[in-house]
Amino acid sequence: MRRIISLLMENEPGALSRVVGLFSQRSYNIDSLTVAPTEDNSLSRLTVVTNGDERKIEQITKHLNKVVDVVKLVDLSEGAHIERELLLIKVKAVGAQRAEIQRMADIFRAQIVDITPSAYSIQLTGTSEKLDAFIAAQAENTVMEVARTGVCGIARGEKVLSL
Amino acid sequence: MLIRALHDEGVDLIFGYPGGAVLHIYDAIFRQDRIEHILVRHEQAATHAADGYARATGKPGVVLVTSGPGATNAITGIATAYMDSIPMVVISGQVESRLIGTDGFQETDMVGISRPIVKHSFMVQHASEIPMMVKKAFHIATTGRPGPVVIDIPKDVTDPKLKLPYEYPADIKMRSYAVPGKGHSGQIKKAVDALLGAKRPMIYAGGGVIQGEGAALLTELTRKLGYPITNTLMGLGAYPASDKQFLGMLGMHGTYEANMAMHYCDVLLGIGVRFDDRVTNSDTSKFCPDATILHVDIDPASISKTVAADVPIVGSVTAVLEEMIECLDQAEQKVDEDALSSWWDQIGKWREKDSLGVTAHTNGVIKPQQVVQALHRITKGDAYVSTDVGQHQMFAAQYYGFDKPRRWINSGGLGTMGFGLPAAMGVQLAFRDAVSVCVTGEGSFQMNLQEFATCMQYNLPVKIICLNNQSLGMVRQWQDMQYGGRYSHSTYAESLPDFVKLAEAYGHVGIRIEKLDDLDAKLEEAFAYKDKLVFVDVRVDPEEHVYPMAIKGGAMKDMILSKTERT
Ligand SMILES: Cc1ncc(C[n+]2csc(CCOP(=O)(O)OP(=O)(O)O)c2C)c(N)n1
Numbered sequence: 001m002r003r004i005i006s007l008l009m010e011n012e013p014g015a016l017s018r019v020v021g022l023f024s025q026r027s028y029n030i031d032s033l034t035v036a037p038t039e040d041n042s043l044s045r046l047t048v049v050t051n052g053d054e055r056k057i058e059q060i061t062k063h064l065n066k067v068v069d070v071v072k073l074v075d076l077s078e079g080a081h082i083e084r085e086l087l088l089i090k091v092k093a094v095g096a097q098r099a100e101i102q103r104m105a106d107i108f109r110a111q112i113v114d115i116t117p118s119a120y121s122i123q124l125t126g127t128s129e130k131l132d133a134f135i136a137a138q139a140e141n142t143v144m145e146v147a148r149t150g151v152c153g154i155a156r157g158e159k160v161l162s163l
Numbered sequence: 164m165l166i167r168a169l170h171d172e173g174v175d176l177i178f179g180y181p182g183g184a185v186l187h188i189y190d191a192i193f194r195q196d197r198i199e200h201i202l203v204r205h206e207q208a209a210t211h212a213a214d215g216y217a218r219a220t221g222k223p224g225v226v227l228v229t230s231g232p233g234a235t236n237a238i239t240g241i242a243t244a245y246m247d248s249i250p251m252v253v254i255s256g257q258v259e260s261r262l263i264g265t266d267g268f269q270e271t272d273m274v275g276i277s278r279p280i281v282k283h284s285f286m287v288q289h290a291s292e293i294p295m296m297v298k299k300a301f302h303i304a305t306t307g308r309p310g311p312v313v314i315d316i317p318k319d320v321t322d323p324k325l326k327l328p329y330e331y332p333a334d335i336k337m338r339s340y341a342v343p344g345k346g347h348s349g350q351i352k353k354a355v356d357a358l359l360g361a362k363r364p365m366i367y368a369g370g371g372v373i374q375g376e377g378a379a380l381l382t383e384l385t386r387k388l389g390y391p392i393t394n395t396l397m398g399l400g401a402y403p404a405s406d407k408q409f410l411g412m413l414g415m416h417g418t419y420e421a422n423m424a425m426h427y428c429d430v431l432l433g434i435g436v437r438f439d440d441r442v443t444n445s446d447t448s449k450f451c452p453d454a455t456i457l458h459v460d461i462d463p464a465s466i467s468k469t470v471a472a473d474v475p476i477v478g479s480v481t482a483v484l485e486e487m488i489e490c491l492d493q494a495e496q497k498v499d500e501d502a503l504s505s506w507w508d509q510i511g512k513w514r515e516k517d518s519l520g521v522t523a524h525t526n527g528v529i530k531p532q533q534v535v536q537a538l539h540r541i542t543k544g545d546a547y548v549s550t551d552v553g554q555h556q557m558f559a560a561q562y563y564g565f566d567k568p569r570r571w572i573n574s575g576g577l578g579t580m581g582f583g584l585p586a587a588m589g590v591q592l593a594f595r596d597a598v599s600v601c602v603t604g605e606g607s608f609q610m611n612l613q614e615f616a617t618c619m620q621y622n623l624p625v626k627i628i629c630l631n632n633q634s635l636g637m638v639r640q641w642q643d644m645q646y647g648g649r650y651s652h653s654t655y656a657e658s659l660p661d662f663v664k665l666a667e668a669y670g671h672v673g674i675r676i677e678k679l680d681d682l683d684a685k686l687e688e689a690f691a692y693k694d695k696l697v698f699v700d701v702r703v704d705p706e707e708h709v710y711p712m713a714i715k716g717g718a719m720k721d722m723i724l725s726k727t728e729r730t
């Protein structure tokens with residue numbers, strides 16, 4: 001089962017390595033990880049996508065809660081939520097391909113953010129699935145570089161993760 | 164500033180070893196007399212000594228080491244404390260701030276290296292942070308599920324030229340750290356109902372009861388119920404071993420009756436335990452097949468980690484036990500005495516197996532079990548017993564019979580050879596007049612024997628009982644049982660030192676015992692030296708195995724009982 005866990009932690013040196021270390025130490029998976037300070041500069045928000053059965057996820061959340069720097073935690077996948085990821089992709093773009101890529105970008109609501117005579121850099125946000133689909137839709141041997149941010153997310157409705 | 168903060172925290176004893184990065188701190192120690200510093204001969208020993216002190220007293224052990232090799236030498240001891248949830252604060256020096264990250268002389272990333280084996284760690288960046296960090300470190304180390312905390316301090320931060328206003332914080336608030344207190348009342352009621360409804364109840368108590376100071380309450384609850392109880396290796400002393408409700412230790416080398424009662428019980432109360440693989444045997448699907456499992460622990464992550472709990476209760480053992488007793492007193496339902504009495508009959512039959520029975524050799528060769536039995540007689544069961552790791556450790560656990568908590572000092576989780584002597588030093592420093600015994604093996608002892616010198620310097624009259632089987636006995640036992648008796652690198656009889664002379668070389672007393680007939684008299688002689696360290700080199704039967712022993716991959720009822728008998 002894929003799970004998205006979001007947590008608030010002290011914005012202090014060492015905090016991130018404690019969280020990440022926990023995953024490797026207990027051989028839990030990390031599919032993606034994002035982290036940045038919140039509106040309160042003393043707090044960072046970290047979102048990790050992991051997977052495992054119920055028991056494993058329960059252990060992961062319990063152990064994360066035990067990390068002294070972790071202030072609060074929520075398993076977003078337990079309820080309705082919004083998840084987004086940002087993709088930057090550089091593709092070969094020459095001749096007729098240029099128009100084709102432009103069309104495809106429009107369909108996915110992606111934006112071309114940089115061009116050279118032979119390449120486009122494109123930006124796309126959405127769920128990880130949508131990003132996967134966009135990458136898969138590129139013509140064979142045209143993808144030069146892919147940079148993805150990993151998932152960040154937020155609960156739908158009034159529910160918030162805050163102190 | 165650091166030493167002042169430690170004093171304000173109530174520290175009166177530090178175990179340490181100096182070096183470049185901590186010279187400012189050592190100078191501050193020199194110029195005061197409120198905190199005693201014990202100079203060990205290896206940083207690993209400092210951590211084990213602090214650990215032994217902590218296990219015996221319940222107070223946090225404090226360690227001071229220098230950067231680089233000083234810090235890395237401390238790692239084994241920190242891991243040992245971490246695995247057994249022992250409160251400890253380790254202060255490590257670090258190179259000057261400006262050198263950090265440059266591979267400076269004696270620089271290691273102590274916060275990084277220790278990360279998986281500490282409860283938390285701090286890197287001091289400015290001297291003004293010291294009081295608060297010390298306060299937090301002790302708070303974290305000693306509350307909740309205890310554990311070691313590292314404070315890494317760059318040398319420039321302790322420069323005495325820095326003059327700063329000092330104030331020790333009266334209390335602290337940490338939004339990210341909460342300590343569980345009372346258990347959930349509804350869950351406690353459920354647990355008590357389940358206990359009262361049991362036909363074949365069993366209580367399984369561990370180190371958490373000792374760490375949480377819950378032994379007296381546990382004893383009260385168990386006596387009120389009249390139920391059988393077992394202790395884990397870490398929990399020995401949580402319930403008096405001489406009591407008739409006590410079935411002995413459980414697990415890999417537990418008694419037949421304890422493991423059988425575990426397997427066949429219908430309600431299991433686990434308290435301050437973690438369902439470790441040395442208890443459950445490797446396959447948890449075969450563990451207690453009929454039991455409703457009630458699990459009390461202060462650490463939510465311990466609950467349902469390996470074995471799913473039917474009634475989980477998170478809280479401090481004292482708070483939960485108090486509430487359970489209250490709940491029990493008010494309950495209308497009473498213990499099912501008929502069922503209980505047939506359960507005790509069954510247990511009585513298992514007891515008849517006498518799985519710890521020892522048959523003496525007729526040729527005068529001493530069995531290791533007999534040494535522990537004699538030790539118990541001579542010390543009247545009232546000694547602090549530290550051990551190393553191996554067969555001797557299991558024999559001590561099985562045969563000493565601890566009636567009080569905090570008397571049994573051993574490395575259970577990590578199984579660290581070399582733990583025994585320094586731990587016994589820590590105990591002796593905590594209780595100067597107590598009898599502090601170290602039961603060791605000739606293999607383990609050689610891993611920290613340099614501490615003979617520390618014992619001499621501080622007059623620590625530890626009694627070291629070496630069950631000398633001239634081999635890495637526990638390794639040899641496994642080789643006997645699983646590797647066709649191929650003793651790959653587990654024997655070294657020809658190269659053993661003369662331990663008696665070795666002890667004498669350090670200024671101590673050495674005694675050798677080779678015959679069963681001499682055992683009691685010579686042990687008594689050893690204990691008659693009130694003010695001297697005595698090393699007793701007891702030559703024991705090298706062929707002896709530790710039994711019972713769990714059969715790998717089986718259930719708890721599956722045990723090897725002797726070289727010729729299994730369940
Ligand atoms: C530091 C360390 N290294 C290796 C081991 C593996 N080990 C466990 S018991 C044992 C043998 C211990 O020999 P000894 O101290 O003589 O005790 P005995 O089993 O003979 O009583 C060994 C090597 C360990 N537990 N700790």
Ligand SMILES: [Mg+2]
Binds near residue numbers: 605632633
């Ligand atoms: Mg040995």
